[in-house]
Structure formats: structure tokens, C-alpha cells
Amino acid sequence: MNSGSPYYSHAASHHVAVDCVIFGFDGEQIKLLLFKRQVEPLKYCWSLIGGFIKNNENIEDGVNRVLRDLVGLENIFLEQFRCYGKSDRDPGGRVISIGHYALIPLKDHELNVVESFQGKWFTFEEIPELILDHNQMVNEAKNKLKDKAKQIPIGFELLSDKFTLPELKKVYDSIFERTLDNRNFRKKVLSLGILEKLNEKDKSTSKKGAWLYRFNMEEFEQYKNNEHLLSNPRIFWM
Amino acid sequence: MNSGSPYYSHAASHHVAVDCVIFGFDGEQIKLLLFKRQVEPLKYCWSLIGGFIKNNENIEDGVNRVLRDLVGLENIFLEQFRCYGKSDRDPGGRVISIGHYALIPLKDHELNVVESFQGKWFTFEEIPELILDHNQMVNEAKNKLKDKAKQIPIGFELLSDKFTLPELKKVYDSIFERTLDNRNFRKKVLSLGILEKLNEKDKSTSKKGAWLYRFNMEEFEQYKNNEHLLSNPRIFWM
DNA sequence: TCAAAAGTGTTCAAGTTACACCCATGT
DNA sequence: ACATGGGTGTAACTTGAACACTTTTGA
Incomplete structure (x- = not known):
């Protein structure tokens, strides 16, 4: 089962897995997609979705395969946030897992995936006890998402x-787990000049209806090269 | 060589390595510790220090072992920043590598390590071509360090x-690769109330001499729980 | 006495926060 | 006509940025 390394055959080998914290926004709040585990050990316990990396498979391709095959998701925002490597983290055997988080617009990817794979969407408050270190993964993914959201306009990935x-604001309220000021939020978002009304x-x-906007990728690219990110140390130390 | 998983024996196994981007501050600027690789393939090329994770070895313990055994470093700041998983990234065989960065006070850990292991300190400008994806790792570690330095007062780890x-300022000048304003820097650092004169x-x-300070861990802990981190979304989008 | 590094305050601009009412429309 | 969610501006405050001279002392 080893990929057969001419030079490194003396070195140990390990199962390497990917696990995905999938965030989805349902129009009101962000939820997390969790699954009833289908395999032993810990069969039928709540768990993140995951899978093993194959021989000759890039990790990135592995995550995408897992998401496509097991959940039917493709072309979504996906990023790794941390590697979990305690040797005894999985009672089923030594597995090194690379934690990823994904952002999906719930409206687009309808919830049929859920029924077919015993998946269920949970609000942050409802998250049950998960297998292994998956609760820790969820918390760290939530923090990563907060950090990321402070750096780049990532809310769009969930819509x-x-x-x-109003929808976009709910996304951010949900990410930061607090209620932002409506007027300040709109002012700031619109001032970026990356939204197209x-x-x-x-x-x-x-009844009144809310104006629809579209995220303008080109203006965002311009915006990113706009000194801001580059020149601004802004030692935060918050 | 496999750790022998009762449940997951069907899954592929891979060599898992750690690589370390070691930052050190020599009193003037931050430098990077690189090594002439001692093993085939690519023997004698410049490289980050690294090593394979053993059976039943936590990843964290593995990195610490590598740093202790190969470089003589212990009890230093160490954090993983990203996992590198392209299946063909290493011509010597399939290796998944977990990138770490370390911060060390050069004055404390004197440079004897360097000679014994064909290591050499490089300024950012001097960094040569490295094996595999190690140049990419270095760049990503530099960016991670910038991000981190904006979030928490990490400069102390290098002193x-x-x-x-003046030393502390040079550390930050070096991290951000620009010259900060001296007066503003001192004002900000001192205002945090985590330095003990x-x-x-x-x-x-x-000739005049500069006052010595010490980092006050306790006040820093207080400071961290000080709403700042918790309440401040401050959607940055710089 | 002078060269070299350490130390010090103020002003202006920009950004963030707090806050309350009118608008449009379907029922 | 009224209930519901959508939309709007200003003033106080906080933070960041720019900027130049004095102090100390060993050689």
C-alpha cells in the first residue's frame, strides 16, 4: 500500500486523511454539515466528512474527490487550516489528518446530499459531540474563518x-457571532467598490424588496493590489 | 514500516515529513537558517531542515526531535503553517510535508550548530535556490510571520x-520588510503595558546606552483577555 | 567637541462607533 | 392602515501617520 519510495524506504509511513468543516449559509445563519459515520470504529457517530489520500493523489485533489463523491460538491471555496497529528488521535489506527474548511452557498447546492448520506445541517449551537478531535477541528475552523473574513471579503463565497x-450582513453576523451595526456595515461594504448593484x-x-448585488471579481483584484495589503503593517495585537 | 491499523489497512500510506523555516534575529535583521542536504537525492543542495515522522510519534514531538537532534534547539517558538501534499513534489518519493516555522533568539542559541551541520544563516535577500518546494515554503512562512505579528506581540520570541x-524595532522592521516610524512604534509598544522597564x-x-526591557507574560495574558481579540471584528479587507 | 545612537510630543487625517427615523409595499 | 423588513447620515471619538530636535556619552 506504500507508494514505493526509492530513497526513503527506511522511513515510516502513515495513513493520511483529509477532514472537511463545511460551512453553509441558509439565508438566516451559517450552519455546519455533519455526517453519521458509515464505517467502524465509531460507526454511526457524528463526524466531519473525510477520507484517505490515495497513492499518487495530490492532497488538494483528494479533498475535492471526497467532496465530490461523498457530498456532490464541486468548485467551492476550500482551504486547509491545520494538520492534526497526534499519534493516538484515532482509535482505529494512526491517521494524520489535514483539516480543511469549505464555504458553500446553500441555495445553490440543494440539500439532497444530506439525505443520501445521512448528513445534517447544524447551527453552531446545535453541534453535537463528534468523534475524535473533530470538535476541536470545528472550533479551529470557525476561528480561521473569522480571521480570514477580517482579511479578505470572503462572505460572498457563502452566497x-x-x-x-441584508443577506450579506447576516453572513457576517454569523461568522463573527455578533450583530454588526447595519449602517456601518453597509457603508463599509459599499465603500470598497467591489459590489455591482x-x-x-x-x-x-x-414587501419592499432588497436590491440585488453582484460581487465584481475584477474590481476586487484591482482592490487587492491597492497598497492596502502590501504596505499596511498595522501591528494589531488585538 | 506501517503503523499497522486494524481498521484502515485498506488505505494507502505515505511518508510524512516536517520541514522547518527557522527565523533568527542577529541584532540587526532577521535571518533564515538553511542547510546543505546530507542525503540523496539532491545531496548537498540548500534546503530547509526536516525529517520524517516516526511510528507512534506525535507530529509536534517529531518537529521537536528534528530541531533538537539536528540543530540542538529546544524550547523555542514553533508553529505549523501549512501542509504540502503534491504527490510529485519530491523526486525521491511521495512525501507529505508539514511546514513549520520557528523563532529563535540568535544570541542565546549560539551558532555552533551551524558549523557542525553545514548550516548557514541567510538574510532574506541572500536566500539561494532551495530543493523541492522549499522556496515556496519560505515565502509562505514569511507571510505567516507577518500575519502573526499583526495579531499578537510575537517579536519577543526572537529576542x-x-x-x-531599538532591537525590538529592528525585529519588526525586519518582519514587515519596511522601516516603521520610530516614535509611533515606541508609543504603541509601550502603550500595551506588557513591557517591564x-x-x-x-x-x-x-555610547548613551538603551534601556533594557523584559516582556511581562502575566500582563500579556491579562491583555489578551481584554475584549480586543474577542469583540473586535474590524472587517479589515485591507 | 563631535559623532552616533537613544529618546521624546504634537498635529492632522482617517477610520470606527454609536445612534433613530423614514420608505416601500403586500396584505 | 399597518406591519414588516429595507434603507439612509451625522457627530463624537479613537486610531494611525507624519514629522525634527534634544540628550547622552565614549572616543
Whole structure:
């Protein structure tokens, strides 16, 4: 089962897995997709979705395979955040796991995946006890998401192509687990100049309707090269 | 060579390594510790220090072992920043590597390690071509260090117990690869209230001498729980 | 006495926070 | 007509940025 290394055959080998913390926004709040584990040990316990990396398979490809085959997800935001390597973390055997988090627009990827694989969406408050160190992974992924959201406008990854500002605000309220000030939020987001206002309203959540916006990738690229990120040390030490 | 997993024996196994980007501050600037690789393939090429994770060895313990045995370093700041998993990244065989960075006070750990293991300290400008994806690792570690330095006062890890403000400023100049404003820097650092001024001057770099300070761990802990980190979303999007 | 590094305050601009009412529309 | 969610501006405050001279002392 070893990939057969001419030079390193003296070295130990280990199973390497990927685990995915999948965040989805349902229009109201961010939820987490969890699954009933299908294999021993700890069969039927709640767990993150994951899988083993194969021979000659890039880790990135491995995560994408797992998400495609087991959950039906493709082309979504995906990033690794930490590697879990305690030798006794899995009673089923020594497994080194590379933690990833994914962001998906719930509206696009409808929830059929859920039923077919015994998956379920949980709010942060509802998260049950998970196997192994998966609760720790979830917490660390949540923190990573907060950090990331402070650095780049990542909220869009949780929404469909078109979205309203009230929706976007709910995404951020949910990420930061607090209620942002509405006026300040709109001011800030709009000031970035990376949103394109459409001539269309979404009336699904109110009678007045809320204007739809689209994320403008090109202006965002411009924006990123805009000294900001580069020159600003801003020793934060918050 | 496999750790023998009762449940997961169907899954592939891989060599797992750790690689370390070691940052050290020599009183003037931050440097990087690189080594001439001692094994085939690519023997004698410049490389990060690294090693394979053993059976039943926690990854954290593995990194510490590598640093202790190969470089003589113990009890230093150490953090993983990313996992490198391309299946063809190493011509010697499939190796998944977990990238770490370390911060050491050069004055404390004298440079004897360097000679014994064909190591050499390089400024950022001098960094040669490294094996595999190690140049990428170095760049990503540098960025991680910048990010980290914006979040928490990490500069102290690169200095001995006692240090002067001019030294500390050089550390940050070096991390951010720019020259910070001296007065603003001192104002900010001192305002945190986590430095303890000693009744002692360091006269090694000037006739007037610079006051020595010590990092106050307790006040820092207080400081960390000080709403800042918790309440401040401050959507940055710099 | 002078060269070399250490130390010190103020002003202005920018960014962040707090806060309350009117608007549009479907029922 | 009214209930519901969408939308808007200003003033106080906090933070960051720019900037130049004095102090100390060993050689």
C-alpha cells in the first residue's frame, strides 16, 4: 500500500486523511454539515466528512474527490487550516489528518446530499459531540474563518451569484457571532467598490424588496493590489 | 514500516515529513537558517531542515526531535503553517510535508550548530535556490510571520529575555520588510503595558546606552483577555 | 567637541462607533 | 392602515501617520 519510495524506504509511513468543516449559509445563519459515520470504529457517530489520500493523489485533489463523491460538491471555496497529528488521535489506527474548511452557498447546492448520506445541517449551537478531535477541528475552523473574513471579503463565497445586503450582513453576523451595526456595515461594504448593484430586487423576504448585488471579481483584484495589503503593517495585537 | 491499523489497512500510506523555516534575529535583521542536504537525492543542495515522522510519534514531538537532534534547539517558538501534499513534489518519493516555522533568539542559541551541520544563516535577500518546494515554503512562512505579528506581540520570541526597544524595532522592521516610524512604534509598544522597564542599560551598541526591557507574560495574558481579540471584528479587507 | 545612537510630543487625517427615523409595499 | 423588513447620515471619538530636535556619552 506504500507508494514505493526509492530513497526513503527506511522511513515510516502513515495513513493520511483529509477532514472537511463545511460551512453553509441558509439565508438566516451559517450552519455546519455533519455526517453519521458509515464505517467502524465509531460507526454511526457524528463526524466531519473525510477520507484517505490515495497513492499518487495530490492532497488538494483528494479533498475535492471526497467532496465530490461523498457530498456532490464541486468548485467551492476550500482551504486547509491545520494538520492534526497526534499519534493516538484515532482509535482505529494512526491517521494524520489535514483539516480543511469549505464555504458553500446553500441555495445553490440543494440539500439532497444530506439525505443520501445521512448528513445534517447544524447551527453552531446545535453541534453535537463528534468523534475524535473533530470538535476541536470545528472550533479551529470557525476561528480561521473569522480571521480570514477580517482579511479578505470572503462572505460572498457563502452566497449565490446575486445577493442582497441584508443577506450579506447576516453572513457576517454569523461568522463573527455578533450583530454588526447595519449602517456601518453597509457603508463599509459599499465603500470598497467591489459590489455591482443590479436593477433587480429580491422580494422573497420583504414587501419592499432588497436590491440585488453582484460581487465584481475584477474590481476586487484591482482592490487587492491597492497598497492596502502590501504596505499596511498595522501591528494589531488585538 | 506501517503503523499497522486494524481498521484502515485498506488505505494507502505515505511518508510524512516536517520541514522547518527557522527565523533568527542577529541584532540587526532577521535571518533564515538553511542547510546543505546530507542525503540523496539532491545531496548537498540548500534546503530547509526536516525529517520524517516516526511510528507512534506525535507530529509536534517529531518537529521537536528534528530541531533538537539536528540543530540542538529546544524550547523555542514553533508553529505549523501549512501542509504540502503534491504527490510529485519530491523526486525521491511521495512525501507529505508539514511546514513549520520557528523563532529563535540568535544570541542565546549560539551558532555552533551551524558549523557542525553545514548550516548557514541567510538574510532574506541572500536566500539561494532551495530543493523541492522549499522556496515556496519560505515565502509562505514569511507571510505567516507577518500575519502573526499583526495579531499578537510575537517579536519577543526572537529576542533574549532582556532586550532594548531599538532591537525590538529592528525585529519588526525586519518582519514587515519596511522601516516603521520610530516614535509611533515606541508609543504603541509601550502603550500595551506588557513591557517591564529594567534599571539597566545595554551599552553594546551605543555610547548613551538603551534601556533594557523584559516582556511581562502575566500582563500579556491579562491583555489578551481584554475584549480586543474577542469583540473586535474590524472587517479589515485591507 | 563631535559623532552616533537613544529618546521624546504634537498635529492632522482617517477610520470606527454609536445612534433613530423614514420608505416601500403586500396584505 | 399597518406591519414588516429595507434603507439612509451625522457627530463624537479613537486610531494611525507624519514629522525634527534634544540628550547622552565614549572616543
